[in-house]
Amino acid sequence: MSILINKKTRLLVQGVTGNEGLFHTQQMLAYGTKVVAGVTPGKGGDWVLDDKIPVFDSCRAAVDATGANVTVIFVPSRGAPDAMFEAADAGIPLIVCITEGVPVQDMMRVREYLDQKKVRLLGPNCPGLLTPGESKVGIIPNNIAIPGNVGVVSRSGTLTYEVLYALMQNGMGVTTCVGIGGDPINGTNFIDCLDLFESDPRTEMVVMIGEIGGTDEEKAAQFIAANMTKPVVSFIAGQTAPPGKRMGHAGAIIEGGAGTAADKVKALEAAGVKVARYPEEIPSLLK
Amino acid sequence: MKLHEYQSKLIFAKYGIPIPKGRVAATASEARHIAEELGGRVVIKSQVLVGGRGKAGGIRVAKSSKEAEEFATQILAMEIKGLPVRKVLVDEAANIDQEIYLGITNDRAARRPVLMASAAGGVEIEEVARTSPEKIIKIHIDPLLGLRDFQARDIAVGIDLPKEYWKQFAEICRGLWRTYVECDATLAEINPLVILKEKHLMALDGKMLVDDNALFRHADLAEMRDVDEEASIETEARKYGLSFIKLDGQIGCMVNGAGLAMATMDIVKLFGGEPANFLDIGGGASSDKVAAALRIILSDKNVKAILFNVFGGITRCDEVARGILSALKEIKSNIPMVVRLVGTNAEEGRKLLADAKMITAESLVDAAKKSVAATKA
Numbered sequence: 001m002s003i004l005i006n007k008k009t010r011l012l013v014q015g016v017t018g019n020e021g022l023f024h025t026q027q028m029l030a031y032g033t034k035v036v037a038g039v040t041p042g043k044g045g046d047w048v049l050d051d052k053i054p055v056f057d058s059c060r061a062a063v064d065a066t067g068a069n070v071t072v073i074f075v076p077s078r079g080a081p082d083a084m085f086e087a088a089d090a091g092i093p094l095i096v097c098i099t100e101g102v103p104v105q106d107m108m109r110v111r112e113y114l115d116q117k118k119v120r121l122l123g124p125n126c127p128g129l130l131t132p133g134e135s136k137v138g139i140i141p142n143n144i145a146i147p148g149n150v151g152v153v154s155r156s157g158t159l160t161y162e163v164l165y166a167l168m169q170n171g172m173g174v175t176t177c178v179g180i181g182g183d184p185i186n187g188t189n190f191i192d193c194l195d196l197f198e199s200d201p202r203t204e205m206v207v208m209i210g211e212i213g214g215t216d217e218e219k220a221a222q223f224i225a226a227n228m229t230k231p232v233v234s235f236i237a238g239q240t241a242p243p244g245k246r247m248g249h250a251g252a253i254i255e256g257g258a259g260t261a262a263d264k265v266k267a268l269e270a271a272g273v274k275v276a277r278y279p280e281e282i283p284s285l286l287k
Numbered sequence: 288m289k290l291h292e293y294q295s296k297l298i299f300a301k302y303g304i305p306i307p308k309g310r311v312a313a314t315a316s317e318a319r320h321i322a323e324e325l326g327g328r329v330v331i332k333s334q335v336l337v338g339g340r341g342k343a344g345g346i347r348v349a350k351s352s353k354e355a356e357e358f359a360t361q362i363l364a365m366e367i368k369g370l371p372v373r374k375v376l377v378d379e380a381a382n383i384d385q386e387i388y389l390g391i392t393n394d395r396a397a398r399r400p401v402l403m404a405s406a407a408g409g410v411e412i413e414e415v416a417r418t419s420p421e422k423i424i425k426i427h428i429d430p431l432l433g434l435r436d437f438q439a440r441d442i443a444v445g446i447d448l449p450k451e452y453w454k455q456f457a458e459i460c461r462g463l464w465r466t467y468v469e470c471d472a473t474l475a476e477i478n479p480l481v482i483l484k485e486k487h488l489m490a491l492d493g494k495m496l497v498d499d500n501a502l503f504r505h506a507d508l509a510e511m512r513d514v515d516e517e518a519s520i521e522t523e524a525r526k527y528g529l530s531f532i533k534l535d536g537q538i539g540c541m542v543n544g545a546g547l548a549m550a551t552m553d554i555v556k557l558f559g560g561e562p563a564n565f566l567d568i569g570g571g572a573s574s575d576k577v578a579a580a581l582r583i584i585l586s587d588k589n590v591k592a593i594l595f596n597v598f599g600g601i602t603r604c605d606e607v608a609r610g611i612l613s614a615l616k617e618i619k620s621n622i623p624m625v626v627r628l629v630g631t632n633a634e635e636g637r638k639l640l641a642d643a644k645m646i647t648a649e650s651l652v653d654a655a656k657k658s659v660a661a662t663k664a
Contacts, residue, residue: 078504108398112399139600141600160628162598185393215395250369
């Protein structure tokens with residue numbers, strides 16, 4: 001078992017003919033992911049990667065022809081919002097947006113629209129998903145995780161790899177790793193993933209990687225205290241980060257003093273979560 | 288990106304929000320001329336990109352153009368929270384009856400823009416937010432619908448604004464909303480919005496933050512960036528697409544990914560060192576970018592050791608190694624360097640660096656310990 005993706009996942013790649021899109025599609029195929037189609041407007045009818053992947057002009061056409069049920073977006077930031085709207089409009093239930101640098105007001109509009117369509121979004125600015133041994137959607141390196149019983153959810157990219165690698169070095173495997181992305185407005189959050197891991201029979205414990213800013217970790221801590229029976233180990237990056245020079249009052253009014261690493265660690269520890277001091281300490285806290 | 292008060296107010300004016308007459312001056316004599324034009328009684332306001340200007344003495348009311356010149360001289364010689372004052376705004380002085388707070392920002396938790404107002408505007412608004420939050424009226428705006436007129440009316444009623452001002456207040460709310468949307472602002476704030484003795488509303492102060500990720504569609508706003516206000520080294524870093532923040536420690540850090548960069552700084556501190564910087568070379572960094580990053584780190588004279596922590600994914604470790612080598616060809620340095628490469632093409636990267644007399648590390652803990660030891664050697 002796993003969450004969100006598995007060996008039945010039929011993946012569409014938006015932006016498949018770009019450099020990043022092409023490189024990572026190849027990596028995903030090599031991992032065993034069923035990549036069934038690509039979309040690049042204007043290149044419909046082409047085939048890429050030794051004629052293994054058909055390219056379509058639109059998401060709708062790709063879904064009609066191939067039955068894709070997950071899409072991953074490698075479209076540059078200017079076009080990424082439209083790519084997300086299009087995927088939702090084509091009825092794809094899970095959208096994974098790797099693209100970084102999407103303007104935040106665009107993301108608020110995208111999220112509003114996707115919520116109305118009841119479409120799940122992961123990202124943007126995220127590394128994607130990995131169910132070791134079954135399927136990979138996104139850019140997590142291929143050889144840094146093995147199948148196992150630990151669920152991983154993270155706001156970071158490379159820091160996630162660090163944690164997966166540390167687990168593997170200690171012989172510990174993963175059910176699914178979910179990179180939710182670090183942007184202020186994103187899709188699936190910590191609580192969504194914790195909830196999915198709690199219901200997944202194969203997942204026996206969970207690692208949650210957070211960082212400074214926002215209050216998602218604090219809210220996750222409340223959720224853990226109230227709903228999780230499985231042990232959770234966490235790490236929060238940014239204990240030494242200097243405070244930004246704040247301008248204007250609105251941010252302070254909305255967020256108060258929350259968002260520091262110390263606040264998050266305190267909230268998590270109060271919820272019974274063991275918080276690692278550095279990423280490589282995580283495996284020993286799971287044992 | 289932060290905009291100055293005078294820039295923000297000029298933008299507000301374009302969207303129909305009334306602002307005082309005034310202009311910006313870089314010298315005291317210019318300030319005097321502007322004051323003469325405005326009839327003598329003016330406010331001299333320091334233009335720095337940080338809050339708390341009034342409390343620092345950076346805002347003064349002058350009764351004559353002579354006094355305007357005097358105050359401008361003093362203010363232009365000031366530093367506020369470490370930022371030198373290079374410009375002052377000279378505005379005609381207003382006859383204030385009441386100060387209102389009005390602002391739009393992103394509410395991250397609600398995933399929507401929020402319009403906020405309070406009858407208790409002015410410099411103590413954050414104190415009001417802490418002690419009597421009910422005095423701040425908040426309305427979330429549907430990003431697909433935009434601000435509706437009824438919402439502006441609800442806000443006016445919420446802050447007990449006299450009926451005679453509702454129409455003008457709604458126009459200002461609409462103007463501020465359009466500013467926020469059309470400029471891709473993450474903050475558009477008027478504090479204070481005042482009721483003048485002459486019975487109309489005016490934005491006496493203005494603050495705007497613009498989303499850096501949206502600057503590609505706002506060439507006019509991008510030009511407004513005041514590079515004098517940021518450390519020149521940070522400007523240099525931005526040119527190469529690097530995310531860099533200078534700190535006061537001795538261990539320079541070069542890492543790919545913001546989260547891992549922060550975790551690397553944390554672990555340096557945990558093992559007794561102090562990071563000299565935050566530096567994220569981003570995903571897929573080329574050797575040029577890595578070389579620029581290394582030059583930036585080496586330009587900091589406090590740096591006694593450098594820690595490279597690269598977890599290859601999109602970024603290829605051999606490309607990073609080439610960047611390090613090409614920078615070292617240009618700038619000779621005796622500063623000890625600790626390198627940890629893992630992931631995509633790590634083996635090739637390590638081979639390239641084998642002859643460069645660098646300290647190698649297997650794990651993050653190992654790398655942190657070796658860097659700290661190197662600063663003490």
